Amino acid sequence: DIQLTQSPSSLSASVGDRVTITCRASQTINNFLHWYQQKPGKAPILLIYSASSLQTGVPSRFSGSGFGTDFTLTISSLQSEDFAIYYCQQYSDWPLYSFGQGTKLDIK
Amino acid sequence: QITLNESGPTQVKPTQTLTLTCTFSGFSLSSSGMGVGWIRQPPGKALEWLALIYWDDEKRYSPSLKSRLTITRATPRNQVVLTMTNMDPVDTATYYCAKRTVAGQFDYWGQGTPVTVSS
Numbered sequence: 001d002i003q004l005t006q007s008p009s010s011l012s013a014s015v016g017d018r019v020t021i022t023c024r025a026s027q028t029i030n031n032f033l034h035w036y037q038q039k040p041g042k043a044p045i046l047l048i049y050s051a052s053s054l055q056t057g058v059p060s061r062f063s064g065s066g067f068g069t070d071f072t073l074t075i076s077s078l079q080s081e082d083f084a085i086y087y088c089q090q091y092s093d094w095p096l097y098s099f100g101q102g103t104k105l106d107i108k
Numbered sequence: 109q110i111t112l113n114e115s116g117p118t119q120v121k122p123t124q125t126l127t128l129t130c131t132f133s134g135f136s137l138s139s140s141g142m143g144v145g146w147i148r149q150p151p152g153k154a155l156e157w158l159a160l161i162y163w164d165d166e167k168r169y170s171p172s173l174k175s176r177l178t179i180t181r182a183t184p185r186n187q188v189v190l191t192m193t194n195m196d197p198v199d200t201a202t203y204y205c206a207k208r209t210v211a212g213q214f215d216y217w218g219q220g221t222p223v224t225v226s227s
Contacts, residue, residue: 001171034213036155043204043217044155050211087155091212096168097145097157 002027002092006100012108017078021103023071023088032091035064035073038102039084047086048073083107110134112144112205112218119224126192126223130205133186135216138163143208144188146179148201149220156201160208161188197225 003026013019023033031051036044046055048064051071061076075082088100116128130144137144145160159169159179169177178191188205202222206214 032212034211043220046213046215049213049215055215089213097160097212099155099157101154
């Protein structure tokens, strides 16, 4: 099975900070890696697909990079509405779909 | 406008079978590359993919839950149904359905439906 490991598991930051979250896959997944934001009591929202493509309607301060096994999500200048939990998700031959354990981003 | 809505019981007893329905609009599940999947989230825990049905009626399941899951299209064709047998308290979670698109991402989600397993 392909495992996704996110780091850090939690992160404290301030408005205006630049933040980077990492997702590492246990095997290569090319660029089939996607990022979601989830706020309490809400469904996840797709931010980045195919490692680096910005989903329509998502602010440009969000960006993604990576290929193969190592991927990053960057928020260039944190806004108050960005404090949430972030998940990566992969799509591969087996087990088809899986999510990372999440990174909780809260206010310092 | 694309929407998905989950419906089903909010509580089931251990050993019972859970049946959830996802009613969607604004897209066609017959379009190449499309799929509708189910994902769950236990309280305070991470997301877990459960099952997915593709535009061509292919079905895929999480290996760890495969023996307990069935995903089907319902009539009318804008509904997808998930059944999970032999429910246990560890299956207590919010269950989401989501639209899957070409690179395997889930670009639209329902609001989620909470399910508690308790006697």
